[in-house]
Amino acid sequence: xxxxxxxxxxxxxxxxxxxxxxxxxxxxxxxxxxxxxxxxxxxxxxxxxxxxxxxxxxxxxxxxxxxxxxxxxxxxxxxxxxxxxxxxxxxxxxxxxxxxxxxxxxxxxxxxxx
Amino acid sequence: xxxxxxxxxxxxxxxxxxxxxxxxxxxxxxxxxxxxxxxxxxxxxxxxxxxxxxxxxxxxxxxxxxxxxxxxxxxxxxxxxxxxxxxxxxxxxxxxxxxxxxxxxxxxxxx
Numbered sequence: 742x743x744x745x746x747x748x749x750x751x752x753x754x755x756x757x758x759x760x761x762x763x764x765x766x767x768x769x770x771x772x773x774x775x776x777x778x779x780x781x782x783x784x785x786x787x788x789x790x791x792x793x794x795x796x797x798x799x800x801x802x803x804x805x806x807x808x809x810x811x812x813x814x815x816x817x818x819x820x821x822x823x824x825x826x827x828x829x830x831x832x833x834x835x836x837x838x839x840x841x842x843x844x845x846x847x848x849x850x851x852x853x854x855x
Numbered sequence: 856x857x858x859x860x861x862x863x864x865x866x867x868x869x870x871x872x873x874x875x876x877x878x879x880x881x882x883x884x885x886x887x888x889x890x891x892x893x894x895x896x897x898x899x900x901x902x903x904x905x906x907x908x909x910x911x912x913x914x915x916x917x918x919x920x921x922x923x924x925x926x927x928x929x930x931x932x933x934x935x936x937x938x939x940x941x942x943x944x945x946x947x948x949x950x951x952x953x954x955x956x957x958x959x960x961x962x963x964x965x966x
Contacts, residue, residue: 772951774952774953774954776954783956783959784945784954784956786953786954786955789951789953796953797950797953831897837952839886839947839948839952840886840887840905842903843889843900843903844900844952845900846897846898846899846900848896848897
């Protein structure tokens with residue numbers, strides 16, 4: 742089975758711009774979660790989508806949003822970028838049932854905001 | 856709010872040594888605890904633990920969960936330089952596939 746794929750792998754944006762990141766989960770997985778990883782804060786949960794519905798949301802401002810399509814692919818959007826949004830954004834896919842299968846991570850999108 | 860604490864923060868050992876990494880947690884509706892290894896890229900899955908006292912093993916790595924004392928350990932025997940990485944512990948509750956991560960343990964294995 743192919744793993745989790747994320748595009749693009751690298752992005753450079755300037756403050757105030759917006760960005761859209763994409764994630765394709767492992768075939769058959771219905772849950773997609775997004776995480777932000779920074780040296781200072783570690784890995785922090787952004788949100789989780791299951792069958793096109795947001796099931797969980799972390800403590801991030803409303804500038805961070807996401808969606809999931811009927812084929813389970815997911816996108817996350819960050820509007821009005823700030824310098825502090827520079828991070829590695831990781832997507833993880835899972836079957837959707839806690840405790841049954843682990844979450845598998847994609848390679849990430851490294852975002853640099855100038 | 857779910858909380859995960861890992862210790863030590865970092866560790867330097869020599870090849871052949873055995874290491875034990877610790878993870879303690881507080882979670883409202885515990886479902887599972889997971890260990891990941893992260894080198895200069897995305898975390899790769901190591902173990903998923905749901906039941907107390909049952910050791911999971913993969914080669915030189917093993918892990919066990921204690922749900923009464925709310926902790927888990929990850930053991931690596933006969934360490935190799937390729938084991939150098941950050942080891943992450945995460946917990947999952949019943950709300951969904953949302954992981955709360957600890958800060959990680961950075962392991963360096965010297966030749």
